[in-house]
Amino acid sequence: MAKIFVGLMGNFSVQQDGRLLSIPGRNDRRLLALLVLSPSRVWPRREIAGHLWPEAEFEVSGNRLRTALVGLKKALGDADIVEADTHSISLRTDQIESDFDAIRALERKLPLAVSAAEERTRLDEWIDAIGPGLLPDWNDEWLAGYQEEWRQRRISALLKSAELALQAEDLPAAVARSETLLQALPFDAFGWGVYLDAMARSGKGPEAARRFSAARKRMAAEGLGDFPGQLIKLAKAVRDGTYGPAPDLPALPSGVDQAVIRAFQRMLRLDPTAAMRFVSHDAFRLEVFRDPEPSIQLLESMLQSSPKEGPEWTALAIITMRTYSLLRDVDRVLEIGTGLLDRELTPLQRRLVLSLVSFSYYLIRDFDRAFQYVDQAVEVAENHGLPHHIYFTRADRAIYLWHIGKDEEALQVFIEAFEGTRNEPEAHLSYAPAFLCGMIGQIYLMRGENEPAEEWLRHGHAYAQVRQYREQMHQIEPALAVAKARGGDPKEAARLLITGLAYPIRNRNVRAFGAALDFAAEATLLAGRADVAAACLDWGTAIRESQRHGRSLVEQKYADWIRSLVGNKRPSPSLTRMNQPRQMLQELSKALHPAD
16 A cells, blocks of 8 residues: 655645545644654653643543544545554554655755755755745644744755855845745844845845845834844945945956955955954855865965055965964964064954964964963963953863863863853854854763753854854764764754764865764764774774874873774774765765665
């Protein structure tokens, strides 16, 4: 007999062999929808009744449940998909399919895209599969949490799709996706940024500016404050027709990626003082990791065309140094940094250069020099910095403390930094709160304290996701996957792990991929694949050695603990034969989703 297919995205529907089945009873439909949302779960009858009829005593709700169950079985006829006894109800998962199956299959393939174009295609397929959302016409109290979860996931997908469309110069798609996003979130700053940018490039700037002005008025009328200053500047430039590259920029080398050039030129045009913060923006980080060479060519060409005695050259040199730091090019960072420290710098510039030099020594595990330079950075911050500078520089030092085994001292510094900066203006924070939450969560995780670990990691992940700091968001995901696996949620753990590992591969951040493999080892071990866990540990060691990024004391202790649990299990042969991170990711995905 053919399987029953249940559709919950959009209108409720039940089919068999392409033929619609009628489920006339409202409570019958509600019961089936609840079971399909958790297809592998065995539900206690009392719990189902409490979900569907929370206002009624079980004597009443239990009778309603029995009536709904009888009605559902009658409507399904010979399709025996529901198992029930006096205490519980569940689905026969081998007899039923739903639109969630296709959505989850698409979702698992998303991180495996080998290019931005393929990622965008798969993402758009996923958005189309979700459609208007989970049963949008149903207003049941028990369903609200599920509906909000899928609403947020659809919004995140729309954000990413709009950004990818803009990067690909598909302006109609960027406008359409951002408009759909703004229907759901009318005051979303990122959505308005994409919309204004795409409309201006399409020659419809004044129209976009008028719509943005109306949104500002509605936002003020509802007592929600105002949009960020940078977005308001962008809107004014779009309105005035001045949005675009400055005419007097120096010549750029041929072959430089045009998206990077446009991003850099727009920043210089709209707010020259933002140069120091430019490479901290996730949009530029994405370009750097996706294609490092054009980004470096761009910055080096700007350096060569600027007078070395002027302040502009110093600012650009720091930008270039920061970009090399993103790419973990230790030698170039130290070369530029040594020269800059001999120049006249503002306190902010000196603190940043000292921090970058210190971080480079940390990357090659020279902790003596790392502490030497970070201590100087802390001194500069304490003498000349704003409060958030002091907190963040101390947090830089706390990273090293943690890695040499002083986790309690590091934890206190991170928590103080988070508490001390949580009320700072958004412009001061960048991705720092997400980073601090991620570090706090990792410390708790490696100490075996899973409840606070998951809480901090979830908070940091949510902050990074809402503000589109994708690099930080994906760095948190492997650790969050471990917390989810420890908490008994293997499906979410698998999703987070694959997504977190795919991002550094796609953006060529081999060092970050190698560091995340220790978390992958524990997550796969908890999934019952000790052979895969052993391979992850071996791969992590090999990648770290190739990148001059050996495990620190605390990381080695964590890896040794996982290896002790793996025991004598030999690494999976299919993984040990791999010679490319992308191939390994595909094998990991197969191991965690064997049914696919």
